[in-house]
Amino acid sequence: MKKGLVIFVVLAMFLTLVFAGGVSAQDKHKIGILAPAVTHGWVAAVAYHAEARAEELSDKIEYRIQTSSNASEMTAQLDDLKTWGAEAIVAFPQWTGMEVPIRMAIEDGIEVVNFDIKIDVDGVYRVAGDNYDMGVQGAYYIADKIGKEGTVVVLEVPTAGSVSELRKAGFLDTLEKIGADYELHTYATQFTREAGLNDMSDILVRHDHIDAVYSMDDETSIGVLKAIEEAGRKDIKVVTGGGGMQEYFEMMPKNKDIWIQSALYSPAMVKDAVDVAVKVLEGEEVPQETIIPTTIVDRTNYKKFLDPNSPY
Template sequence: MKKLVGIVLALSLLLTPLLSACGTKTPVETPAETPSETPAETPTEKEKFKIGILAPAVTHGWVAAVAYHAENRAKELSDKVEYQIQTSTNAEEMTAQLDDLLTWGAEAIVAFPQWEGMEVPIQAAIDKGVTVVNFDIAIDAKGVYRVSGDNEDMGVQGANYIVEKIGKTGTVVMLEVPTSGSVSELRKKGFVDTMAKIAPDMVIKTYATKFTREDGLKDFADILTSNAKIDAVYSMDDETSIGVLQAIKEAGRTDIKVVTGGGGMQEYFKMMPENKDIWIQSALYSPAMVKDAVNMALDILEGKKVDEVVIIPTTIVDRDNAKDYLDEKSPY
């Protein structure tokens, strides 16, 4: 009997773990999770696009404002853009700075190539796969993008304005700036072509100057001594026009009834209602347009479709609406 009990007990001990393994009532404990000793890796942030900005050194308030607005826009896009801005005094220096930006790794260049001779280096950059967006200046380079005011239409509007104020006959002095390349060429073309259509008997005398008030004053003082009668002045730039107005005042001349300009200078706007005997006009050509060039460069890098050339329409400002364009925060 004792032998039988022992056998039953042995069988019982043998079957117990088997029954436990087959059953579902006994939970199986799992080891507690332990925190990782190293934190999970943060996804790598996308690298910012590198955009280089090339602008002329400050020789003129409008040019200074271009660099100011370009840099401000790049700063506003700091979550997407890393930038460098370089300013130069001639084509050779700008070419060297372009090379520096390419070495830095610029994927796009916003350039204001104010001098002749930038076609070859800009074309070379484009051929290397770099996006180039020119501001204001049209150059002969295949694949270059451009944001500009309507330089030719500024000339058209200048001709219309002068004829509106003095009629279809008289003597107009046109102040061109050959050193500014396509800017002067297009403004001159618009003016001359329009005058030929609407006032073919108008006498146009052309003189060269620069986009500074100092040159406007000096050159126009000489022009006044060699021209006894002038009815209007087609000046392409606000700063030049300020010099012209000073020369007229110092010479005591009362024959000139219109002086045009271009750019959008606050100081010039404020002079408009103060001069009752001369119609002072500006074809608005805001330096803030350069922000559109920076935007275009970023859009291209992000793969967005853009127009190769974007032209900003012309707006005319004179004593009748100058107050609408005053901006105390403007750097120009």
């Protein structure tokens, strides 16, 4: 009888521990993901890769992903995620005006990991490619192909905030550093192929000779190349880009007259941002900023970067 009682007590204690462990194992961290609405293939890929990584970590986290069309909508969604109980938020705040709501989230005890965009808020973790170095590499690339003299069009995107500012700064600083004496013409555009086509078509009318185009984005560059083709221009020797678009990669070997270049800035980097959020919530020590180095892709190495499963 005593032996049976002991076995019963031990078994009961074991089941209690197992059940308690099961409940504990079900406690998952809540992570919110905020991304812009899809206006660009790269942005679509960001949301795709973020959700894919969250699914891979579903044994550790619950997640909600929301997309927005402007800062006010993203702010409202951030508030919704707070109400839901998010412990961390991975945000891609593409517009100005997100500083205050992100600061308030941090003050409420929520960990915030910014993807790509740099904003002036203390306590934010950030994961991004090296936008400044993309400009640096673009300057070296153009100088290597056309020398240090010539006419170069610079396509900036002021609405992209620090992304455009840093890429342009890296480009201009490097031109000065290497002593490139270019005739520069700077125009505002957008990160879309439609804008690249329309704006470059106008630029080609204004300038009868251009040696190179410093474009910051693969989508824009596809439009630029279309405009050059439609105008029948043979003077342009280099068109740069940025992002990592499969369609753009595939164009590289087909145009022998123009060196088509992309400074790789893969949307898959957002997976690292999700990982940072998880590590912070699990108490791991994580650097405040994680910068992923630039890789240059052109017709000499594009095959290494082809990915048939990529959404971008």
